[in-house]
């Protein structure tokens with residue numbers, strides 16, 4: 132099942148029978164509530180997750196339904212409660228740990244990278260860690276360098292972890308349910324600018340498998356691979372490019388680990404030109420990996436080298452004028468596409 | 476369980492009929508046998524390492540056997556432990572088999588982790604061992620999470636989290652203890668204070684009173700002679716039963732000593748600890764000697780009992796080493812297995 136359309140696109144189509152429009156924040160909350168009703172082993176823990184429902188209010192109402200035994204406010208102890216999540220997961224529970232801002236993952240690195248990611252392998256397949264770590268990424272909130280980073284590439288680098296980057300309410304709900312049911316540690320990154328993004332979801336139960344990219348828009352002249360909020364940037368760019376007579380295909384990998392290489396390669400073979408857009412730092416980032424995958428799988432079909440657009444390699448600055456320069460914009464994508472297609 | 480016949484101080488109760496004496500003898504000789512198993516296991520590890528048959532590093536537990544054995548004797552098989560880089564003793568005391576332990580140390584396929592964990596990462600779900608951990612202090616969160624899981628599931632299980640005094644420098648331990656105390660979790664933090672953090676005496680690394688740290692969280696705290704398995708066991712029984720009743724976490728500091736170096740290759744040790752100090756501990760504070768002398772003094776056991784045990788343990792160790800040396804290495808295709816469940 133694929134999402135019918137992104138509602139923020141200019142001409143919103145009629146919702147199909149039974150589909151509803153909700154925000155990405157609601158999609159996350161619905162996924163958690165449905166999984167908690169379905170499976171009593173699912174627990175939420177993190178800072179201010181209960182009555183406060185997190186600073187983004189994503190979890191509002193859950194403690195009222197499930198009680199403080201299952202929606203657990205922790206001290207400000209990222210390493211501690213992430214480690215507690217690992218121990219819960221190893222002994223029969225299915226914890227969802229909330230790290231308030233993605234930047235604070237640094238405090239829990241040992242527990243995620245050396246503990247959670249390694250347990251299954253080091254135990255020769257005997258122990259499992261069905262842990263979900265939910266956190267944020269994304270700049271453009273004027274939050275400056277310690278609350279704005281997109282660090283998902285780090286975790287995509289570590290075998291044993293899975294990394295999910297939803298870009299729509301539909302994807303967020305279906306992927307989070309899959310994450311909770313997965314027997315592995317999963318890093319689930321939500322762009323904090325996207326909680327209010329609206330989109331259609333079906334009324335009934337559904338999940339989205341990991342490692343399956345979604346073609347968000349079909350096109351024939353150029354492929355734009357984009358993750359998380361950059362999908363919206365890519366779609367906006369694609370609309371602008373259409374005015375210029377350039378048909379852009381927009382592909383959202385949805386999970387960077389596992390990565391759906393096949394869909395990316397096929398699209399590159401079809402269009403012969405590729406731009407990769409991601410909000411992580413450009414150097415050594417997700418854009419580099421995807422570009423390498425496409426070079427390996429579609430080199431002889433390409434008309435030009437794969438182009439990349441990531442965040443500027445600087446700590447994210449506070450001043451709005453400066454901050455806006457650090458993140459890829461639709462204009463930058465359009466500019467790059469025009470050059471790539473020889474329409475500069 | 477024999478524990479009901481042992482009072483909290485580890486002393487014999489007054490009524491002491493023959494049946495009780497037999498049970499007492501069997502119980503303490505059982506612990507002696509476990510300690511000797513760890514001791515002789517480690518001797519073999521030393522030999523395997525020195526003869527280049529064992530890859531990687533080996534951190535020997537000799538000298539500290541009373542801690543693992545005393546604590547694990549107070550646990551049920553389905554209770555959990557987490558362990559450390561110096562973990563052979565904990566794994567064996569919790570119920571791991573000698574042959575599969577050796578196999579893991581040699582990187583062989585029948586090892587507990589199919590040769591993927593090695594000395595520092597042995598885990599065994601069946602005996603409640605959530606894993607040795609090569610990150611100092613790294614399992615404090617896991618143990619505390621397992622305790623939260625026990626409480627949530629109402630399983631009545633408890634968790635023992637073993638760590639060295641070096642872990643007192645790690646913040647994770649205090650984050651975990653804070654939550655364990657807030658949420659009254661059934662976890663016992665067992666600090667094996669062997670005086671050294673690798674090559675540095677802990678008086679240079681650890682400020683203030685060690686016991687004041689858990690106490691500050693309102694955690695029940697005890698300190699025992701870690702060379703006396705009776706003292707360790709008695710304290711562990713008290714703390715475990717308390718935790719099982721839902722009365723919350725505890726911290727048990729066992730003062731002990733490692734007879735060998737930090738790892739097998741650590742032979743020149745004079746720059747951080749004196750030979751006389753080592754000799755004193757080995758001569759005066761050997762946990763095996765302390766228990767056997769007591770058993771003899773009480774007239775509970777005599778030479779033939781110890782000789783019989785030694786014969787049995789040596790045979791077990793010998794068979795275990797042979798099993799491991801002859802065991803196959805993992806199939807090369809296993810390298811890519813178990814990355815994901």
Ligand SMILES: Cc1ncc(C[n+]2csc(CCOP(=O)(O)OP(=O)(O)O)c2C)c(N)n1
Pocket residue numbers: 560561609610611638639640641642667669671672673737
């Ligand atoms: C986080 C971390 N830092 C450093 C090391 C290297 N290291 C291994 S063992 C050790 C000393 C541990 O001392 P202690 O906790 O007292 O345990 P002991 O070896 O005395 O049993 C160190 C520093 C490590 N494994 N993990």
